Amino acid sequence: QSFGQLAVTKESKALIGLYHGQVRCKKNKFGTPQREVKTLAVLGAGLMGAGIAQVSVDKGLKTILKDTAQQGLDRGQQQVFKGLNGKVKKKSLTSFERDSILSNLTGQLDYKGFEKADMVIEAVFEDINIKHKVLKEVEAVIPAHCIFASNTSALPISQIAAVSKRPEKVIGMHYFSPVDKMQLLEIITTDKTSQDTAASAVAVGLKQGKVVIVVKDGPGFYTTRCLGPMLAEVVRVLQEGTDPKKIDALSTAFGFPVGAATLIDEVGVDVAAHVAEDLGKAFGERFGGGDVELFKLMVQKGFLGRKAGKGFYVYQEGVKNRSVNSGMDEILARFKVPAKPEVCTDEDIQMRFVTRFVNEAAMCLQEGILSNPVEGDIGAVFGLGFPPCLGGPFRYADSYGAKQLVDKLRKYEAVYGSQFTPCQLLLDYANSPSKKFHQ
Amino acid sequence: MSSMLTHAIRNLPASSAWAARVFARSLSCSSQLQAAAVQPKSKKTLAKSGVKNIVVVEGVRIPFLQSGTSYADLMPHDLARAALLGLLNRTSVPRDVVDYIVYGTVIQEVKTSNVAREAALGAGFSDKTPAHTVTMACISSNQAMTTGVGMIAAGQCDVVVAGGVELMSDVPIRHSRKMRKTMLTLNRAKTLGQKLSLISKIRPDYFAPELPAVAEFSTSETMGHSADRLAAAFAVSRLEQDEYALRSHTLAKKAQDGGLLLDVVPFKVPGKDTVTKDNGIRPSSMEQMGKLKPAFVKPYGTVTAANSSFLTDGASAILLMSEEKALAMGYKPKAYLRDFVYVSQDPKDQLLLGPTYATPKVLEKAGLTMADIDVFEFHEAFAGQILANLKAMDSDWFAQNYMGRKSKVGAPPLEKFNNWGGSLSLGHPFGATGCRLVITAAHRLKKEGGQYGLVAACAAGGQVVMLCGLAPF
Numbered sequence: 032q033s034f035g036q037l038a039v040t041k042e043s044k045a046l047i048g049l050y051h052g053q054v055r056c057k058k059n060k061f062g063t064p065q066r067e068v069k070t071l072a073v074l075g076a077g078l079m080g081a082g083i084a085q086v087s088v089d090k091g092l093k094t095i096l097k098d099t100a101q102q103g104l105d106r107g108q109q110q111v112f113k114g115l116n117g118k119v120k121k122k123s124l125t126s127f128e129r130d131s132i133l134s135n136l137t138g139q140l141d142y143k144g145f146e147k148a149d150m151v152i153e154a155v156f157e158d159i160n161i162k163h164k165v166l167k168e169v170e171a172v173i174p175a176h177c178i179f180a181s182n183t184s185a186l187p188i189s190q191i192a193a194v195s196k197r198p199e200k201v202i203g204m205h206y207f208s209p210v211d212k213m214q215l216l217e218i219i220t221t222d223k224t225s226q227d228t229a230a231s232a233v234a235v236g237l238k239q240g241k242v243v244i245v246v247k248d249g250p251g252f253y254t255t256r257c258l259g260p261m262l263a264e265v266v267r268v269l270q271e272g273t274d275p276k277k278i279d280a281l282s283t284a285f286g287f288p289v290g291a292a293t294l295i296d297e298v299g300v301d302v303a304a305h306v307a308e309d310l311g312k313a314f315g316e317r318f319g320g321g322d323v324e325l326f327k328l329m330v331q332k333g334f335l336g337r338k339a340g341k342g343f344y345v346y347q348e349g350v351k352n353r354s355v356n357s358g359m360d361e362i363l364a365r366f367k368v369p370a371k372p373e374v375c376t377d378e379d380i381q382m383r384f385v386t387r388f389v390n391e392a393a394m395c396l397q398e399g400i401l402s403n404p405v406e407g408d409i410g411a412v413f414g415l416g417f418p419p420c421l422g423g424p425f426r427y428a429d430s431y432g433a434k435q436l437v438d439k440l441r442k443y444e445a446v447y448g449s450q451f452t453p454c455q456l457l458l459d460y461a462n463s464p465s466k467k468f469h470q
Numbered sequence: 471m472s473s474m475l476t477h478a479i480r481n482l483p484a485s486s487a488w489a490a491r492v493f494a495r496s497l498s499c500s501s502q503l504q505a506a507a508v509q510p511k512s513k514k515t516l517a518k519s520g521v522k523n524i525v526v527v528e529g530v531r532i533p534f535l536q537s538g539t540s541y542a543d544l545m546p547h548d549l550a551r552a553a554l555l556g557l558l559n560r561t562s563v564p565r566d567v568v569d570y571i572v573y574g575t576v577i578q579e580v581k582t583s584n585v586a587r588e589a590a591l592g593a594g595f596s597d598k599t600p601a602h603t604v605t606m607a608c609i610s611s612n613q614a615m616t617t618g619v620g621m622i623a624a625g626q627c628d629v630v631v632a633g634g635v636e637l638m639s640d641v642p643i644r645h646s647r648k649m650r651k652t653m654l655t656l657n658r659a660k661t662l663g664q665k666l667s668l669i670s671k672i673r674p675d676y677f678a679p680e681l682p683a684v685a686e687f688s689t690s691e692t693m694g695h696s697a698d699r700l701a702a703a704f705a706v707s708r709l710e711q712d713e714y715a716l717r718s719h720t721l722a723k724k725a726q727d728g729g730l731l732l733d734v735v736p737f738k739v740p741g742k743d744t745v746t747k748d749n750g751i752r753p754s755s756m757e758q759m760g761k762l763k764p765a766f767v768k769p770y771g772t773v774t775a776a777n778s779s780f781l782t783d784g785a786s787a788i789l790l791m792s793e794e795k796a797l798a799m800g801y802k803p804k805a806y807l808r809d810f811v812y813v814s815q816d817p818k819d820q821l822l823l824g825p826t827y828a829t830p831k832v833l834e835k836a837g838l839t840m841a842d843i844d845v846f847e848f849h850e851a852f853a854g855q856i857l858a859n860l861k862a863m864d865s866d867w868f869a870q871n872y873m874g875r876k877s878k879v880g881a882p883p884l885e886k887f888n889n890w891g892g893s894l895s896l897g898h899p900f901g902a903t904g905c906r907l908v909i910t911a912a913h914r915l916k917k918e919g920g921q922y923g924l925v926a927a928c929a930a931g932g933q934v935v936m937l938c939g940l941a942p943f
Contacts, residue, residue, distance in 0.1 A: 105744055112740045127592065130548065134555055134594045138738055144562070 041430045045422025048469060052409040052423070056242045061230035066176055068149040068235050072097060074165055076107025076138070079182055080154035082210025085111045086239040088135040089211075095148065096138045108138045114211050145172045150235060152204055154182040157305070162186065163194045170196055178228050180204040185255045185306050188248045189221040198223040202232050205252060206241075207414050208297075215414035216241035221248045242413050244406035246395070250313035251306070253395050253407070254414045257424070259310045259318055260387040260450065262303055265291045266321020267447075268380055269363060271370035275343040275355055278380075285381045286418025294416065296342035300329045316449050320387075325366045332358060374446050382439050385427075388417070390440060390454055392424040397456040404468040425468035433460035511842045511921060516808040516939050523793035524622050525803035526938070527563075529909025530556045532737040534748045534784035534897030537638040540739050541783040546575060547582045549737075549785035550589035550635040553902075556735030557631065557787040558593065561801070565594055568789075569627035571601035572617050574610025574634040575901035577682055578603075580642050585635060605901075607929035608849060610634050611786060612904030612936065616810050618790045628795040633787035636899030641682050649676040686930060689818045693930065694766035694852070696821040698773040701854030704861045708772040711853035712759040715777040715894055718850060719753040722891020726751060730890055730917070733786075733909045750780055750897045777853035782897035786905035805912035805923070809836050810936040817930060822855040824933020825926040826862040830879040832924075832935045839880075844920025846882040847911040849903055849927030850892035859928075882924075889914060903927065908938065915940040 037043055069092075073084045076098040087094045088111070096111075098104040115132055118124040124132075137144065145151070151173060155165050166179060173179075178200050181191050192201035203219030216236040220229050229245060236243045246253040268278060269292075279290025287294075295303050304326035311318045329335070329342070334356060336342035344353040374383065392411060395401045401410075408423020421427040428436055437453045444451035453461070460466045517523060532552045535541055541549060550573055558565065573586035582588045586601035595601075606613040611634025618630035644650070652668055659665045685692040701711065725731055726747060738744045754776065764771030765778065796803045811832040813824060825848055833839060850856050862868045864881040873879075890910060893903055904927060911923035915938075926935045 101744060105738060108738050108744075109741065116740075127588075130551065130592045131594060134551065134592060137555075137559055138744075144559070147562070 042420040045420055045426050045430070048422045048426050049408065049412060049419060052405045053242050053413075055405055056244055056409050057237060059230060059233045059237060059243075060245070061226055061233055064231035064234050065227050066149060066231070068178075068231060068238075069093065070095070070144075070148050070150075071235070072145055072148040072151045072173075074098075074151060074153040074169070075155040076104045076110075077154060078110070078208060079206060079210060080152075081107035081110040082114075082208065083152055083154060083182065083206055083239075084136060085114045085211050086241075087235075088132050089115070090238050090240060091132075091135065092235075092238060093135050094137070095144055096136060097142070098138075098140065101140060104138050104140060108136070111136060142169070142172045145169070146174060148173055148177050150178045150180060150231065152180045152182055154206075157183060157186065157302075159186055159190060162191050166191065166195055166201075176200075178202060178231055180232055182206055184302070185251050185309055187250060188219050189223070192221060192223065199225040200228050202228050203248070203252065204232055204236065205254065207254075213414065214240075214242045215254075215410060216243050217252060217254050217410060217414060218243060218245045219248050219252050220245060242409060244410045245402065246406070246410075247400045247402075249395075249398070249400050251310050253392075253400055253410055255306055256310065256395060256400070257388050257391045257411060258415055259306060260320065260391050261291070261384050262295060263307060263318060263320030263323075263450075264383050264387050265295065266323075266325055267368075268321075268383070270321055270325065270366045270368045271375065272367065273380065274363075275359070281377055281381050282384065285385065286420050288416050288419070291384060292343045296336035296344060296346075299336045299338055300326050300342055301335050304330055317452070318450075320447075320450055322366055325362060328362050328365070329359075332362070334358060334362075371446050374443055379443075383443055386436060386440050386443065386451065389424040389428055389436060390451070390457060393428070393456045394454040396425075397454055428457070428460070429467045429469055432464075433457055433466075434462075434464065437461040512838050513836065513842070516806070516836055516838075516922075516937065522623055522625075524619050524807050525791055525793045525796050526805045526807060526908060526912055527789040527791050527796050527801045527803050528557065528561045529786065529788035529804070529905055529912070530560055530733050530735045531786035531902060531906055531909075532556060532784060533734055533745045534750065534782050534899055534902070534906075535745065536750050536897070537781040537783050539639075539749060539783075540742050540745050541637065542639040543741070544637065544739070544783075545582065545640070546579045546635050546637040546785075547585050547588040547592060549637060549783065550575075550585055550633060550787075551592040552737045553633055553635070553735075553785035553787040554589055554593040554595075554631065556737070557633075557789055560735065561789055563629075563789060563799075565599075566596055567799070568595065568599055568629050568631050570618070570621060570629075571595065571599060571631045571633075572604060572614040573601070573632070573901070574604050574606065574612070574614040574904065575636060576605060576607055576610055577636065577638065577641050577900070578605070579637070579640070586633075589635070608851065608898070608900050609904055609927050609929040609934040610901040611788075612810075612907075612925075612927060612934040615788060615790065615807070615904060615908065616812075616934075616936070619807055619810070622790060622792050628792050630790045631787055632790060632905065633785065634899070634901035634903065634905055635785035636901045637783045638781040638899070639783050643682075644680045646676055646678050646680055648673075652676065686817050686821065691818070691821075692766060693821065694773055694778060696818075697778070697852040697855050698764070698767040698771040699819075700822055700858045701772050701852075704858040706772070706854050706857040706861065708760075708774075709756075710857055711772055711777040712756055712774075714853040714857055715759065716753060716756065718853070718888065718892050718894040719751055721889060722748075722751045722895035723753050725890035730913070731896075732913055733906065748896050750782060751891065751895050753895075773852055773854050777894070779851055779893045779898035782899045784897060784899035784902050786902040786909075788905045788909060804909070805915065806939045807908070808937050808939050810934065811835070813933055813935075815933075821930055822851060822928045823859060823862060824928040825859045825935065826868070826879070827873060828933050828935035829863065829924065829926060830873070830875065832937050833879075836937050838922060838937075840882065843882070843922050843924045844886060845889075845911050845914045845918060845923035846887045847907040847914070847923065847925045848882075848888060848892070849898070849907060850888065850894040851898070851928060853894060855928060856892075889918070904934070908936065911938055912940070 072095040115129045188203040192198040205217040207213035275292035282291040404425035411417035440453040586603045590601040614632040618632040621627045736746045759776040762774040813828045860881040863879045869875040869878045907925045
């Protein structure tokens with residue numbers, strides 16, 4: 032009887048929806064590519080590059096991992112080894128299998144063998160000039176059919192492709208950290224990217240075991256763009272006097288697997304600052320909220336997050352319960368702004384986060400960045416940690432009710448302005464109660 | 471029979487041809503050579519009618535390291551796998567083109583008795599590619615190569631990968647025989663009473679482990695000891711040995727710094743940095759070396775740690791093909807593998823004299839003289855051993871009395887001899903050295919502009935000589 036009761040809950044519907052979405056996103060809607068990718072080259076042996084290499088060799092894809100410095104290359108190769116060795120320790124791989132898998136990986140400092148590469152994924156430093164330089168270098172050595180993919184998290188692909196001699200072969204392949212655990216791959220196409228390139232990129236992503244969504248090019252694509260406003264809101268809430276632990280508690284209570292403040296630490300405060308600025312420039316006031324200077328000050332003080340050992344929290348090897356970084360007290364005091372009590376209940380704080388997320392997601396669908404709500408839900412849940420029990424932003428909009436969402440947005444808009452202005456799509460759905468994102 | 475004369479040769483009983491081969495290398499060379507000489511060389515080419523031309527396409531090795539350094543936590547098949555991967559990368563040869571893989575090794579890791587197979591599978595070769603492992607002491611990889619040559623010549627294969635590996639950082643240390651017997655019997659014991667009675671027989675001496683030694687089984691003599699006796703028999707002085715060792719290290723350093731050691735491929739060791747260079751090359755000074763005490767025959771011996779090859783970890787791999795196949799695949803081979811001779815002698819008194827015996831044989835069969843050879847690559851087990859061989863080759867007396875020849879073979883001129891260092895300085899992972907000698911000979915022929923190279927190595931009572939010709943590609 033309990034089973035029957037549970038089976039018809041919203042959560043159940045949401046999870047079933049996610050399952051169906053996953054299945055759908057594991058199909059290649061572009062068909063079969065002309066050529067199978069047999070040799071993959073990854074540029075940059077950093078955290079992301081090594082992670083991409085790991086999931087590729089794990090599935091039998093011959094991979095070249097290239098870096099500019101021996102030390103960086105060694106670190107990256109060691110990361111792949113550690114990742115596979117972890118599985119050996121858990122006994123899901125034998126040491127022999129680990130060594131055989133590693134044999135698929137070639138680490139090198141030069142471009143030897145690139146003439147045989149079918150696809151190059153660049154995961155170099157997030158700087159447009161460096162990416163341009165790398166693209167030009169690589170195009171000189173790769174064969175004509177080889178695809179150039181960029182793992183950038185926010186630089187528009189068309190901007191990267193501007194210096195390419197074959198923009199139809201340039202595509203974005205945005206992986207999520209840690210690459211071996213996060214299932215999502217966000218593929219970004221420009222209007223110049225060919226269908227076959229897209230088909231190839233999807234095929235490689237599926238081979239690596241990823242759940243794939245394909246979105247159009249734009250600042251922040253889909254995933255980074257939805258997260259932006261929510262994190263801006265997090266900063267504002269921090270400035271209004273709520274401490275990081277409370278923010279985490281509220282977000283996890285809502286259903287986010289990772290608390291919002293911890294998420295910022297995981298992403299990297301410097302990355303968050305960078306993204307906030309870039310997206311702010313692209314989208315203007317709507318992406319405002321907290322003061323980005325807060326992030327910048329944190330970066331100055333070296334509180335970059337998990338990667339630096341300190342962010343909102345202090346990260347120590349072997350310590351499970353993190354303590355709040357006491358250095359944050361001073362920073363938070365500096366940026367304090369008065370709170371507006373009418374929008375500061377626990378529920379309000381949660382809704383402020385979520386509505387900005389959902390609003391932005393709807394905006395992406397509206398603008399055609401997203402091709403359908405299913406991919407929107409999958410992307411949000413598997414890439415950003417949107418509460419799975421709610422099924423994703425669009426499923427949530429359906430179950431909570433678009434009208435209710437718009438009402439909440441209006442409530443906050445009255446206090447904070449254009450950052451909460453509901454997008455046209457949401458308004459349309461609010462006005463026709465029969466209209467649902469998911470039928 | 472150990473009385474020795476201080477000068478030149480010692481008397482051996484006539485019946486000392488012993489073919490026991492625990493640490494023996496031998497090559498068998500046979501083929502009819504075509505007479506063609508027009509040039510200063512006795513023979514223009516060593517090609518034989520009706521016999522396939524077999525070529526060395528490429529040869530690599532991972533850096534040879536002193537035992538107990540960066541490779542210490544690995545297993546032999548890991549080193550062999552790294553050499554195979556290095557070879558695949560260097561040549562870009564598709565894995566499914568390789569018909570067979572043969573590896574040589576001496577001190578076997580018990581878990582991987584067919585190290586060639588484990589290394590091949592680990593390197594991503596198809597499980598349908600056969601692989602086997604051979605052992606012939608220090609000429610194990612030479613044996614691997616000649617096995618490969620045989621298979622290609624017989625038409626069974628077109629492409630063979632041969633190699634060698636040795637890991638001296640981890641050796642099979644066994645329980646004593648008594649302990650082993652007790653353990654095995656315990657396995658079979660059924661009742662508690664039987665088990666207890668077995669256990670009660672265990673005594674302290676049961677716990678003494680058995681260690682493998684670099685020694686002849688048939689004579690119970692360590693190789694260093696035998697080398698010392700050989701050096702004494704040929705009146706090779708301590709000074710001469712130290713000088714030779716210094717030469718080896720100096721030339722090796724020069725070659726390493728000058729980028730001549732092209733066969734070395736980098737190896738990213740899990741948990742450690744990428745290894746790119748051999749770490750045993752250390753040119754010292756005559757004074758420093760002079761201070762060392764003899765290592766094997768104390769206190770009057772002449773063989774020390776400085777003038778012997780050191781315990782090394784390493785692996786090598788070489789790609790052999792029929793010439794036809796290599797050209798068809800678009801490769802530029804580095805050398806032909808023409809002739810080889812294996813000989814064996816008495817492991818007691820002639821353990822390390824192999825090169826002297828085999829060199830004239832292979833030269834005769836090839837129709838060449840010592841003067842025709844442009845590049846010599848001999849394995850340097852001990853400086854004393856090399857010098858003793860050189861003296862023997864230069865002695866009419868030895869040739870007449872021991873080799874049944876009319877006159878001496880002639881010693882190889884030192885300016886053509888091991889010019890880029892040798893096993894003494896670069897290191898001697900027992901099984902892997904043979905491939906290193908061959909590919910170094912090939913590279914030297916190219917660099918120094920020669921046509922014929924002679925590779926020779928001794929191995930505990932037997933030896934190998936291989937003759938290779940430069941491939942004009």
